[in-house]
Amino acid sequence: xxxxxxxxxxxxxxxxxxxxxxxxxxxxxxxxxxxxxxxxxxxxxxxxxxxxxxxxxxxxxxxxxxxxxxxxxxxxxxxxxxxxxxxxxxxxxxxxxxxxxxxxxxxxxxxxxxxxxxxxxxxxxxxxxxxxxxxxxxxxxxxxxxxxxxxxxxxxxxxxxxxxxxxxxxxxxxxxxxxxxxxxxxxxxxxxxxxxxxxxxxxxxxxxxxxxxxxxxxxxxxxxxxxxxxxxxxxxxxxxxxxxxxxxxxxxxxxxxxxxxxxxxxxxxxxxxxxxxxxxxxxxxxxxxxxxxxxxxxxxxxxxxxxxxxxxxxx
Numbered sequence: 094x095x096x097x098x099x100x101x102x103x104x105x106x107x108x109x110x111x112x113x114x115x116x117x118x119x120x121x122x123x124x125x126x127x128x129x130x131x132x133x134x135x136x137x138x139x140x141x142x143x144x145x146x147x148x149x150x151x152x153x154x155x156x157x158x159x160x161x162x163x164x165x166x167x168x169x170x171x172x173x174x175x176x177x178x179x180x181x182x183x184x185x186x187x188x189x190x191x192x193x194x195x196x197x198x199x200x201x202x203x204x205x206x207x208x209x210x211x212x213x214x215x216x217x218x219x220x221x222x223x224x225x226x227x228x229x230x231x232x233x234x235x236x237x238x239x240x241x242x243x244x245x246x247x248x249x250x251x252x253x254x255x256x257x258x259x260x261x262x263x264x265x266x267x268x269x270x271x272x273x274x275x276x277x278x279x280x281x282x283x284x285x286x287x288x289x290x291x292x293x294x295x296x297x298x299x300x301x302x303x304x305x306x307x308x309x310x311x312x313x314x315x316x317x318x319x320x321x322x323x324x325x326x327x328x329x330x331x332x333x334x335x336x337x338x339x340x341x342x343x344x345x346x347x348x349x350x351x352x353x354x355x356x357x358x359x360x361x362x363x364x365x366x367x368x369x370x371x372x373x374x375x376x377x378x379x380x381x382x383x384x385x386x387x388x389x390x391x392x393x394x395x396x397x398x399x400x401x402x403x404x405x406x407x408x
Contacts, residue, residue, distance in 0.1 A: 338396020
């Protein structure tokens with residue numbers, strides 16, 4: 094395929110996905126078990142629709158960043174422990190009764206997400222082998238550690254256990270316009286700096302040595318994108334809980350169709366992630382009458398089999 098044709102195909106794909114996302118957002122506003130009154134649509138459904146779109150785009154973007162940095166298709170915020178670290182902070186906010194305060198959960202989630210990131214970087218820094226694979230293994234180990242700490246917190250705090258369990262599976266049921274106004278500026282700032290670093294990330298996929306020979310400060314770029322991703326993940330987790338597999342499967346699909354160029358990968362990962370999350374949240378609302386499923390259970394039903402397929406197919 095010639096270069097102009099490839100650009101045209103990508104532009105057409107972008108427009109079609111954007112139109113599909115817009116159509117799904119309109120449809121989701123009128124789909125639901127509750128009567129579609131003006132109050133329900135404006136004050137309940139529209140905020141969660143908008144937030145599900147931004148959350149899906151954010152998690153897919155972070156997954157694409159991690160997969161590009163570590164050059165590994167099975168990296169995502171959930172597996173590397175950043176999401177689990179943020180979830181511990183949110184659980185502490187619930188236990189301390191700070192979830193009723195504006196941004197109380199967010200502050201705790203951001204703090205523990207950064208502590209997890211610093212711990213992962215510290216382990217990698219003091220390792221005898223200097224490699225991104227050490228950082229990857231450290232993140233996976235921390236994920237197990239954070240999950241264990243979260244379990245202990247739930248066992249020791251029975252009154253908040255049900256709230257924490259449901260929250261760890263993800264939900265948009267309590268999203269408000271205040272959450273959206275808080276989240277969008279964070280999303281836009283992180284997105285701007287991520288795309289600013291996309292050229293360096295492209296070169297880093299060739300290997301650290303070759304990227305450094307081309308003038309890329311690989312360590313600085315690595316720390317910068319991990320910091321940006323952690324901010325975005327913590328903000329997402331603090332609002333809608335822990336939702337797995339989107340950061341894993343969506344960038345992988347985007348890479349298969351649109352290639353490894355980071356600008357294309359990030360753009361189409363965000364669009365696919367937004368569509369996938371919106372559909373998952375709509376299904377969570379309507380599959381069971383008079384009840385709501387955790388959106389994380391929907392994403393896991395799709396993501397887990399695909400993850401197994403990747404392991405079997407690609408080894």
